[in-house]
Amino acid sequence: MPSEELTPEATIATAGEHALIRHIRARLTPAPDWLIVDVGDDAAVYEPPRNTLEVITTDAVVEGVHFDRQFTPPSAIGHRALAVNLSDLAAMGAEPRLATVSMALPPTLTLQHFEEIVDGLLALAERTRVRIVGGNITATSGPLVIDITAIGSVSRRRVLTRAGARPGHYVFVSGTLGDARAGLGQLRENPAAAASRASELVARYLQPEPRLRLGQQLGRRQAATAAIDLSDGLADGLHQLATASGVGVEIDAAALPVHDDARRYWGSADRAVQEAVAGGDDYELLFTVHPRRLGRLKAVERLVAGLKLTHIGTVIRSATVDIIHRDGRRQPVGAGYEHFARPL
Amino acid sequence: MPSEELTPEATIATAGEHALIRHIRARLTPAPDWLIVDVGDDAAVYEPPRNTLEVITTDAVVEGVHFDRQFTPPSAIGHRALAVNLSDLAAMGAEPRLATVSMALPPTLTLQHFEEIVDGLLALAERTRVRIVGGNITATSGPLVIDITAIGSVSRRRVLTRAGARPGHYVFVSGTLGDARAGLGQLRENPAAAASRASELVARYLQPEPRLRLGQQLGRRQAATAAIDLSDGLADGLHQLATASGVGVEIDAAALPVHDDARRYWGSADRAVQEAVAGGDDYELLFTVHPRRLGRLKAVERLVAGLKLTHIGTVIRSATVDIIHRDGRRQPVGAGYEHFARPL
Numbered sequence: 001m002p003s004e005e006l007t008p009e010a011t012i013a014t015a016g017e018h019a020l021i022r023h024i025r026a027r028l029t030p031a032p033d034w035l036i037v038d039v040g041d042d043a044a045v046y047e048p049p050r051n052t053l054e055v056i057t058t059d060a061v062v063e064g065v066h067f068d069r070q071f072t073p074p075s076a077i078g079h080r081a082l083a084v085n086l087s088d089l090a091a092m093g094a095e096p097r098l099a100t101v102s103m104a105l106p107p108t109l110t111l112q113h114f115e116e117i118v119d120g121l122l123a124l125a126e127r128t129r130v131r132i133v134g135g136n137i138t139a140t141s142g143p144l145v146i147d148i149t150a151i152g153s154v155s156r157r158r159v160l161t162r163a164g165a166r167p168g169h170y171v172f173v174s175g176t177l178g179d180a181r182a183g184l185g186q187l188r189e190n191p192a193a194a195a196s197r198a199s200e201l202v203a204r205y206l207q208p209e210p211r212l213r214l215g216q217q218l219g220r221r222q223a224a225t226a227a228i229d230l231s232d233g234l235a236d237g238l239h240q241l242a243t244a245s246g247v248g249v250e251i252d253a254a255a256l257p258v259h260d261d262a263r264r265y266w267g268s269a270d271r272a273v274q275e276a277v278a279g280g281d282d283y284e285l286l287f288t289v290h291p292r293r294l295g296r297l298k299a300v301e302r303l304v305a306g307l308k309l310t311h312i313g314t315v316i317r318s319a320t321v322d323i324i325h326r327d328g329r330r331q332p333v334g335a336g337y338e339h340f341a342r343p344l
Numbered sequence: 345m346p347s348e349e350l351t352p353e354a355t356i357a358t359a360g361e362h363a364l365i366r367h368i369r370a371r372l373t374p375a376p377d378w379l380i381v382d383v384g385d386d387a388a389v390y391e392p393p394r395n396t397l398e399v400i401t402t403d404a405v406v407e408g409v410h411f412d413r414q415f416t417p418p419s420a421i422g423h424r425a426l427a428v429n430l431s432d433l434a435a436m437g438a439e440p441r442l443a444t445v446s447m448a449l450p451p452t453l454t455l456q457h458f459e460e461i462v463d464g465l466l467a468l469a470e471r472t473r474v475r476i477v478g479g480n481i482t483a484t485s486g487p488l489v490i491d492i493t494a495i496g497s498v499s500r501r502r503v504l505t506r507a508g509a510r511p512g513h514y515v516f517v518s519g520t521l522g523d524a525r526a527g528l529g530q531l532r533e534n535p536a537a538a539a540s541r542a543s544e545l546v547a548r549y550l551q552p553e554p555r556l557r558l559g560q561q562l563g564r565r566q567a568a569t570a571a572i573d574l575s576d577g578l579a580d581g582l583h584q585l586a587t588a589s590g591v592g593v594e595i596d597a598a599a600l601p602v603h604d605d606a607r608r609y610w611g612s613a614d615r616a617v618q619e620a621v622a623g624g625d626d627y628e629l630l631f632t633v634h635p636r637r638l639g640r641l642k643a644v645e646r647l648v649a650g651l652k653l654t655h656i657g658t659v660i661r662s663a664t665v666d667i668i669h670r671d672g673r674r675q676p677v678g679a680g681y682e683h684f685a686r687p688l
Contacts (some may be wrong), residue, residue, distance in 0.1 A: 058479055
C-alpha cells in the first residue's frame with residue numbers, strides 16, 4: 001500500500017514494512033565516496049580511512065527503561081538513540097562516520113510518530129556527518145526499542161581510553177551536571193513541558209548533545225590522559241575511570257558545575273550537587289589532564305567555545321572515590337543509580 | 345550478588361546485570377592483536393586489515409517473530425542470532441571478524457537459559473573466528489530481542505553484490521531448500537523434538553549454518569556474478585536479486601534441491617517444491633555464474649566439499665521471475681512470505 005494514501009494517524013502495521021523502509025531510504029543523504037555498497041544489499045561495504053583505527057559502540061534505548069513515551073516526543077527518541085552512541089565515540093576521541101539502526105516497533109505506533117522518530121535521528125546524523133548504512137525494522141509485541149551501532153575513526157596515538165589517569169592528574173568535566181535529571185523531574189511533573197521544550201533542562205534531557213568536538217580535540221592535541229562519557233552519571237563515571245586506571249579520585253563538591261535552573265529546581269545548592277553526582281543522562285565528558293598539559297587544554301577550550309570545562313578534582317593513588325564537601329567533610333561517592341541496562 | 349550463589353533457576357533479575365556482563369566477558373576468547381581497546385571502555389577500537397573493505401550488517405531476532413521459545417532451545421536462539429548476520433556477510437564474500445551484541449531480556453528469563461543463549465552464540469563465534477567486541481544488556485517488559493551487528497572484510501575486487509546478474513548467467517543454490525520450513529513444521533507438531541534435534545530438518549531450522557566458506561570462495565575466485573542469502577526464502581531471494589540486477593530469472597521446478605526427509609514430510613514432490621520456493625530460514629546462498637566461469641565453480645565446489653551446488657535456472661532479459669513446472673507449465677513466482685521484519 002503506497003504511503004501517499006495513508007493519513008498520519010495510520011499505524012505502521014497498516015503502512016507495512018516496505019513503506020517504512022522506503023521512507024527511511026528516501027531520506028538518507030547521498031552515498032559518500034567511501035561507501036562502496038549502500039543499503040539494499042545483504043550488507044553495506046565501506047572503505048575505512050587510511051592509517052586510522054576503527055571505533056565501534058552499540059547501545060539501545062528501550063521504552064520504559066530509557067524513555068517514557070508519555071513525555072518524550074518521537075523526534076527526541078530518535079535523537080537520543082543516536083546521541084548516546086555518538087557520546088561513546090566522543091569519549092574515545094573518535095570522529096563518527098556511519099551507523100546501523102535496528103528498530104523493534106509496536107504495531108500501534110502511528111506513521112506520523114514513526115516519521116518523527118526517523119526525522120530526529122537523521123537530523124542529528126546529518127549534522128554530525130554520520131551516514132546510516134544499514135538496519136532493520138521488526139514488529140514487536142513489547143516496548144519500542146531502537147538499537148544503534150555507531151562506527152568512527154581515530155588515529156592510533158589519539159585514542160582516549162578510561163585507563164590513562166595517574167595520581168596527580170586533574171579531573172575535569174564539560175558543561176553542567178545534573179541538568180538532565182532535573183529536566184526529567186520537570187517532565188514527570190508536567191508532561192506537557194516536552195512539547196514546548198519548556199526549559200533548558202528539559203531540552204538537555206530530551207536532546208543531549210554528544211561532545212564530539214571536545215573529545216576529538218582532547219585526543220588530537222593529546223590534552224587528556226583518560227576520558228569517559230557521563231551517560232550513567234558522575235558517580236558511575238568516576239568509579240569506572242578510577243577502576244580502569246587503577247587509581248582513585250577526589251572531587252570538590254563546591255567546584256561541581258551546576259546549572260542555575262537546576263539549583264532553583266532542587267531548592268538548594270547541596271541538593272543540586274547531590275543530584276548532579278548521582279544523576280545520569282548528562283552525556284558530558286569526564287576527563288583527566290596532566291598538570292603540564294593545562295596549556296593544551298586552554299587551546300582545546302578555545303576551540304569548543306561555549307562549552308565550559310571545569311576542574312572538579314584530582315586523581316589520587318588510593319583506590320577510593322571521595323567527595324570533599326564545603327565544610328571539609330570527606331565522603332565516599334556511592335556507585336550511583338543502576339538501571340538494568342549495562343554495556344559489555 | 346555473586347553468580348556463584350545463584351541456582352540455575354534464578355532469574356536474571358535476581359542475578360543482576362553485573363553478573364550477566366561478567367559471565368559474557370569471562371567467556372570471550374583472548375583479544376586478537378588487531379583489537380586495540382577491548383570491551384569495557386566507552387567503545388572498542390580495532391585495526392581494519394590493510395587494503396580491504398569493511399562489510400557491515402545488522403539483524404535482530406525477536407521472540408514471537410523469528411523464534412518461539414516453546415520449541416527453540418536457548419542455545420539455538422543465540423546461534424541463530426549470530427548466524428543470520430554471518431549469512432549476510434557470506435553473501436557478500438566477506439570474512440567475518442567481529443560483532444557487537446545487544447540483548448533485551450525479560451527479567452523472568454532464568455540464569456541457565458541466559459547462559460545457554462550466550463553459549464550458543466559464542467560457540468558459533470569461536471568456530472567462525474568472530475570476536476565479540478561490545479554490546480549491552482537491557483531489561484524489557486516485552487519479548488526477548490537479540491540484535492547483532494557483524495563486521496567482516498573483503499578485497500575490493502571480490503565483493504559479491506546482488507546487482508551483477510546478466511541475461512544468460514546460470515542460477516545456482518547451495519544445499520537443499522525448504523528444510524527449515526519442514527523442520528519448523530515438525531517442531532510445531534512436536535515441540536519436544538527440539539531437545540533431541542530429532543531430525544536433520546529440525547537441526548537445520550534451529551541451527552542454520554552460514555555459508556561463509558562458499559561465499560568467500562565464490563568471491564575470491566570471481567566465480568559468481570551476483571549472490572544473496574536465502575534468509576527470506578527462494579522466492580524473495582530471486583525477486584531481490586532480479587530487481588537489483590535489472591533482469592529476470594527462470595527456474596526449473598524439477599531441478600530444485602529438496603531433502604528426501606522434506607519430501608516425505610510434505611507428502612509429495614510437488615508440495616515439497618512449493619514449500620521450498622516460499623519457505624524462509626534456509627540461509628543457503630543463491631548466486632549466478634557466467635557460463636564461461638563454470639570451471640571456476642567446479643574448483644569452488646571441491647573446496648566446499650559436502651555442500652551441494654545445484655544449477656536451478658537461468659537469468660533472462662525480461663524482468664519476470666518464473667518457475668517452469670515438470671509438465672512445462674510456466675508460472676510467475678510470488679513474492680514469498682513477508683513477515684514484518686525487513687532490512688533497510
